[in-house]
Amino acid sequence: MSALDPRILNLVTPPPSGEAPIPFERLVEAARAALPADMPTDPSKILVGLDLDGTVLLPTGASERVRSAIRAAGDAGMHAVIATGRSLEATAPVLDQLGDPSGWAVCSNGAVTAHFDSASPEGAEVCELRFFDPDGLIGLVAEHLPDAIFGVEVPGMFLVSGWFPPGELIEAHEVVPLDDLRGRRAIKVVVRAPHMSRPDFDSLLTAIGVPERWECSVGWTSWADVLPLGVSKASGLESLAERLGVPPSGTVTIGDGTNDVPMIRWANFGVVMGGASADIKAEGDHVTGAVENDGAAAVIRAVLEHCGVVER
Numbered sequence: 001m002s003a004l005d006p007r008i009l010n011l012v013t014p015p016p017s018g019e020a021p022i023p024f025e026r027l028v029e030a031a032r033a034a035l036p037a038d039m040p041t042d043p044s045k046i047l048v049g050l051d052l053d054g055t056v057l058l059p060t061g062a063s064e065r066v067r068s069a070i071r072a073a074g075d076a077g078m079h080a081v082i083a084t085g086r087s088l089e090a091t092a093p094v095l096d097q098l099g100d101p102s103g104w105a106v107c108s109n110g111a112v113t114a115h116f117d118s119a120s121p122e123g124a125e126v127c128e129l130r131f132f133d134p135d136g137l138i139g140l141v142a143e144h145l146p147d148a149i150f151g152v153e154v155p156g157m158f159l160v161s162g163w164f165p166p167g168e169l170i171e172a173h174e175v176v177p178l179d180d181l182r183g184r185r186a187i188k189v190v191v192r193a194p195h196m197s198r199p200d201f202d203s204l205l206t207a208i209g210v211p212e213r214w215e216c217s218v219g220w221t222s223w224a225d226v227l228p229l230g231v232s233k234a235s236g237l238e239s240l241a242e243r244l245g246v247p248p249s250g251t252v253t254i255g256d257g258t259n260d261v262p263m264i265r266w267a268n269f270g271v272v273m274g275g276a277s278a279d280i281k282a283e284g285d286h287v288t289g290a291v292e293n294d295g296a297a298a299v300i301r302a303v304l305e306h307c308g309v310v311e312r
Helices: 023-035 064-075 087-096 135-144 178-182 200-208 235-242 257-264 295-306
Strands: 046-051 080-085 103-107 110-114 124-129 149-154 155-161 174-177 186-193 213-220 224-227 250-253 269-272
Touching: 023 080, 023 186, 023 269, 023 295, 046 110, 046 235, 046 295, 064 080, 064 200, 064 295, 080 087, 087 103, 087 110, 124 235, 135 149, 135 178, 135 186, 135 250, 155 178, 200 213, 213 257, 235 257, 235 295, 250 257, 250 295, 269 295
Parallel strands: 046 080, 046 250, 080 103, 155 174, 250 269
Antiparallel strands: 103 110, 110 124, 149 155, 149 186, 186 224, 213 224
């Protein structure tokens, strides 16, 4: 594999789960048996929403099996759509590494939907972009967590209240006074508390009511992505499915994190990676193998077999 863009190799991608090796064909067979009976057999009527970090990507990038599965889905006319918390700018190099530089992506946890086109000078056309006023959120969290670092995503970059731990914020960013952040129109807000454990951080945000007033997903560290209520990977994928003419019965999603739960619940076939926590696994229709066992590729293969594109 050639050298990877540093925006792919970053500390946002969780480490391997430690799941024991599972034969790939066993994972394919299990996924095929779990497919909904009403799933279309026309590949053009199927949308597969794929989380990136911990689902498609290991810290070293995507495996050849995963890349091949995504290419096969596209070749069959299926809509393989990246659905990620990453910004538009941090998603583009991953598509290149997957060998799919042209295609759809739902970025920033549903706030941005774009169509990438390697032949276009701009590289991507933004089709949906949602902003919100972060003032109330930043004020509330800063009052109860004065040491928190805030990052406000704006088009093309992040404005931050302080330096994030090295390697975590991979987009262009600029440190500005906290009050300047409160007056910006935000695509997404990141709250980071490096001095806190993840459980304590999650508990504090819950205690002060952040999840009640905003869409809030805490990652595998004390990092939270916050957006307006109703804006999620699910909302972005639902809008895109309507645009592409994909019926609800043709929706498949695969993920492993708290920000994937809305799309896992939304899809006709919501799949959770084997490396996910028990509470996230409980949300899915099916649990596949962990990222190191190519669980996402197994699900795509099962859907392709269901459509008769590849033989069992």
